[in-house]
Amino acid sequence: xxxxxxxxxxxxxxxxxxxxxxxxxxxxxxxxxxxxxxxxxxxxxxxxxxxxxxxxxxxxxxx
Amino acid sequence: xxxxxxxxxxxxxxxxxxxxxxxxxxxxxxxxxxxxxxxxxxxxxxxxxxxxxxxxxxxxxxxxxxxxxxxxxxxxxxxxxxxxxxxxxxxxxxxxxxxxxxxxxxxxxxxxxxxxxxxxxxxxxxxxxxxxxxxxxxxxxxxxxxxxxxxxxxxxxxxxxxxxxxxxxxxxxxxxxxxxxxxxxxxxxxxxxxxxxxxxxxxxxxxxxxxxxxxxxxxxxxxxxxxxxxxxxxxxxxxxxxxxxxxxxxxxxxxxxxxxxxxxxxxxxxxxxxxxxxxxxxxxxxxxxxxxxxxxxxxxxxxxxxxxxxxxxxxxxxxxxxxxxxxxxxxxxxxxxxxxxxxxxxxxxxxxxxxxxxxxxxxxxxxxxxxxxxxxxxxxxxxxxxxxxxxxxxxxxxxxxxxxxxxxxxxxxxxxxxxxxxxxxxxxxxxxxxxxxxxxxxxxxxxxxxxxxxxxxxxxxxxxxxxxxxxxxxxxxxxxxxxxxxxxxxxxxxxxxxxxxxxxxxxxxxxxxxxxxxxxxxxxxxxxxxxxxxxxxxxxxxxxxxxxxxxxxxxxxx
Numbered sequence: 001x002x003x004x005x006x007x008x009x010x011x012x013x014x015x016x017x018x019x020x021x022x023x024x025x026x027x028x029x030x031x032x033x034x035x036x037x038x039x040x041x042x043x044x045x046x047x048x049x050x051x052x053x054x055x056x057x058x059x060x061x062x063x
Numbered sequence: 064x065x066x067x068x069x070x071x072x073x074x075x076x077x078x079x080x081x082x083x084x085x086x087x088x089x090x091x092x093x094x095x096x097x098x099x100x101x102x103x104x105x106x107x108x109x110x111x112x113x114x115x116x117x118x119x120x121x122x123x124x125x126x127x128x129x130x131x132x133x134x135x136x137x138x139x140x141x142x143x144x145x146x147x148x149x150x151x152x153x154x155x156x157x158x159x160x161x162x163x164x165x166x167x168x169x170x171x172x173x174x175x176x177x178x179x180x181x182x183x184x185x186x187x188x189x190x191x192x193x194x195x196x197x198x199x200x201x202x203x204x205x206x207x208x209x210x211x212x213x214x215x216x217x218x219x220x221x222x223x224x225x226x227x228x229x230x231x232x233x234x235x236x237x238x239x240x241x242x243x244x245x246x247x248x249x250x251x252x253x254x255x256x257x258x259x260x261x262x263x264x265x266x267x268x269x270x271x272x273x274x275x276x277x278x279x280x281x282x283x284x285x286x287x288x289x290x291x292x293x294x295x296x297x298x299x300x301x302x303x304x305x306x307x308x309x310x311x312x313x314x315x316x317x318x319x320x321x322x323x324x325x326x327x328x329x330x331x332x333x334x335x336x337x338x339x340x341x342x343x344x345x346x347x348x349x350x351x352x353x354x355x356x357x358x359x360x361x362x363x364x365x366x367x368x369x370x371x372x373x374x375x376x377x378x379x380x381x382x383x384x385x386x387x388x389x390x391x392x393x394x395x396x397x398x399x400x401x402x403x404x405x406x407x408x409x410x411x412x413x414x415x416x417x418x419x420x421x422x423x424x425x426x427x428x429x430x431x432x433x434x435x436x437x438x439x440x441x442x443x444x445x446x447x448x449x450x451x452x453x454x455x456x457x458x459x460x461x462x463x464x465x466x467x468x469x470x471x472x473x474x475x476x477x478x479x480x481x482x483x484x485x486x487x488x489x490x491x492x493x494x495x496x497x498x499x500x501x502x503x504x505x506x507x508x509x510x511x512x513x514x515x516x517x518x519x520x521x522x523x524x525x526x527x528x529x530x531x532x533x534x535x536x537x538x539x540x541x542x543x544x545x546x547x548x549x550x551x552x553x554x555x556x557x558x559x560x561x562x563x564x565x566x567x568x569x570x571x572x573x574x575x576x577x578x579x580x581x582x583x584x585x586x587x588x589x590x591x592x593x594x595x596x597x598x599x600x601x602x603x604x605x606x607x608x609x610x611x612x613x614x615x616x617x618x619x620x621x
Contacts, residue, residue: 002087004109008245011080012252015073015407022069022403029401033264033361033372039403042256046407049252 003060009053016046064211064397070406077410078226080245081417085230085238095449098235099429100167100326105237107332109244111339114323115347116243119250120419121412122200124351125207128395129388131355132375134293135279136620138355139348143282144306147341147613149314151606154324154337157315159590160500161325162333164582169318170434176499176583178507179438184514186434188488189318190427194460195481197423198467203389204416205468211393212409220468223413227420228461232454236429239421240326246414247343253411254350260399261357264372265364274360283621295545304551308558312493319426331596338605345613358391373398420464428456483525490554491517491561498565503577503584505569513565520560524553 020043022029027037092098130138166172170189174182205220230238265271271280278285278292285292286301296304314320314337324336361373376390396408432453441448470477495514498505529535530543543549582588598604 001091001104002084002241004241004244007080007084007087008248011076011245012248014076015252018069018073018076019403019407022401026402029403031397031399031401031405033398034260034401038256038260038399039401042252042404042407046252049248 003057005053005057005060009050009057012046012050012053014050016043016048016050019043020047064393064405066212066405066409067402069403070409073403073406074410074413077249077414081226081242082229082233084241084245085233088234088238088241091237092233092235092450095432095446095453096167097237098450098453099425099432100322101235101237101240103326104328105240105326107327107335107339109240110323110327110332110336112247112343113240113243114320114336114340115344116247116250116418117239117323117422118320118419119247119347119415120200120422121204121207121416122419124250124254124412124415125203125389125392127348127351128355128358128392131352132358132391133355133386133388135275135356135359136282136352137279137292137294138352139282139616139620140301140305142345142348143613143617144301145310146314147345147609148306149310150337150341150344151609152311153315153321154334154341155602155606156585157496157500158324158334158337159330159588160583160585161321162327162330163588163590167325167433168430169316169321170430172583173495173499173510174434174438176580177505177510181495181507181510181514182434182438184511185492186430186438188485190430190435192485192488193319193423193427193430194463195467195485197420197427197460197464199471199482200416200419201464201468202471204412205472207389207393207412210390211397216472220465223416224420224461224465227417227424228458231421231424231461232457235453235457236322236326236425239425240323242421243323243418246418249407249414250411250418251350253408253414254354256404257395257399257408258350258353258357261354261361261395264399265357265360271357271360274363275356279356279359281621282617289544289548294547295543296548296551300548300551300555304554308490308493308554309551311497312489312491312554312558316492316496318430319422322426322429331600331602334602335600335605338602338609341609342612345609345616354395355388355391358395424457424460424464427460428453431456431460486550486553487518487521487525487557490521490557494558494561495565498562498569499584501585502569503580503586504574505565506572506574508572509565509567509569512568513561516564517557517561521553521557524556525549528552 019039023037023040023043027040029039096102127138161172164172164175166175170182170186173185201220201224204223205216208214208219209216230242262268262271286298289295289297324333327333327336358373358375362371362375364372366372376387376394377384378387396405400408432449436452437449491514494517495510499510525534526537527535527539528541528543528549529539530546530549533546534549543552577587580587
């Protein structure tokens with residue numbers, strides 16, 4: 001049976017990397033009402049979440 | 064709002080994954096049970112999140128932000144009063160019968176417990192309802208994408224329907240459920256930043272409280288009198304109408320949500336599914352409602368140059384300008400999200416639409432295949448035949464939804480009417496299930512006539528009262544302060560009538576022998592109390608935790 005943590009982990013990793021890349025390469029990108037680099041922070045958290053899911057999947061395979 | 068290339072890339076990646084999941088699961092679909100019921104084999108954390116996500120459609124997201132801006136924190140009653148108690152009840156008291164009876168659907172449970180006509184009534188109304196509700200939400204999405212992004216209505220409706228069809232056709236209920244989990248994560252990832260940014264900009268909860276009228280930041284304080292709160296409802300109709308009749312009717316008897324729990328791998332997991340799902344559910348208001356409330360505060364604030372930070376969107380109705388609350392969510396996204404995060408937010412919106420629609424389609428095909436086709440059209444075919452029918456029904460369900468979306472676009476009034484009728488049909492349902500599961504004396508005739516008279520009572524209440532110019536087609540005995548109050552009272556009347564009529568008719572008809580109802584009725588069913596399970600994994604422990612948390616939330620924002 002497909003372990004859902006693998007595709008969801010991969011998905012958030014890819015999504016996070018894309019958003020993070022925007023945050024890194026266009027650090028001055030702002031919406032009218034934001035004054036922080038939100039792409040950077042949300043990209044980082046999505047990478048972390050994706051990595052966490054993949055890690056969980058890895059651990060359960062080793063068991 | 065304009066999208067950058069990166070936003071389209073994010074959307075494309077998401078579509079790729081959604082279809083990929085369906086493609087990977089396609090080989091497991093060898094029986095109708097695999098396709099329509101997931102073979103009862105899905106881990107509990109997945110069914111729990113799917114349980115919540117199937118209900119979290121695009122209309123819900125858009126509507127909750129809109130209600131947040133219109134009614135304030137009182138909107139959270141739809142979660143803390145109108146969902147959590149019913150979800151807990153379903154997990155603890157009703158799941159043993161649904162899962163233990165081996166019924167494949169909610170209408171089939173009615174057939175086992177009562178009789179054929181009660182099942183037929185429920186199956187037919189449910190099938191029609193799912194098609195129209197997925198059509199209506201498709202219409203809402205198409206309209207919004209057109210309004211906000213200038214996308215073509217036809218294109219957005221057809222493309223999103225095609226993707227839902229692809230993954231539900233390939234992987235059936237399992238694919239729908241798996242994708243619902245991904246969609247749930249994505250909705251959180253896409254909208255949590257909006258809540259944080261908007262709330263922060265408005266000066267936090269304190270800043271919001273200082274800028275809004277007090278009755279928008281207290282959920283219970285102004286409930287004593289309907290004229291004092293923005294919803295126009297008083298505490299009794301809120302608790303009895305929404306908190307009891309409507310929410311128990313929805314969460315405990317709607318196959319769309321019950322189906323997710325029934326796909327769990329065993330009885331204990333099936334009972335824990337709603338309870339675990341309740342935990343994220345009760346915190347969703349902070350993601351879906353809070354941005355709407357913050358929007359009102361932002362509209363009261365000005366930048367250094369003196370311009371308002373945000374203006375509530377408006378539309379023109381009959382020549383006058385009125386607030387268009389449905390656009391609050393998307394206009395906020397445009398104000399707070401730069402390219403990149405905007406793509407994530409928009410993908411989250413698409414994901415919510417898809418989870419809602421796939422939920423409807425997978426419930427529709429199961430009810431049609433088992434409760435209509437196998438019961439009334441072709442009884443004794445080999446299983447492979449029903450698998451084919453299930454797959455065909457998936458296609459037909461999507462096509463009918465598209466049709467319904469266009470009906471909604473052309474004849475808005477028909478859709479309003481239909482939603483009204485569905486409300487009448489749904490309102491008494493919980494009465495039937497309550498008596499069916501907990502009173503062994505209730506009979507099939509009792510249930511059927513209870514449902515029919517409850518539905519009629521709902522209609523009569525609506526036709527004899529007026530609220531905001533709605534209802535009252537047969538006269539006006541009472542005027543409600545708001546349509547919401549009217550809806551709640553319609554439900555209360557329907558429920559009471561259903562319970563009274565079911566009881567009276569049941570007493571007058573022959574009861575079924577006890578041995579036929581084993582596993583279907585409380586008192587004739589051995590409910591396992593999970594002795595072997597660690598205490599913290601037991602359903603009752605979870606239920607207590609959930610209820611304590613929800614009481615704290617209610618008091619905190621009272």
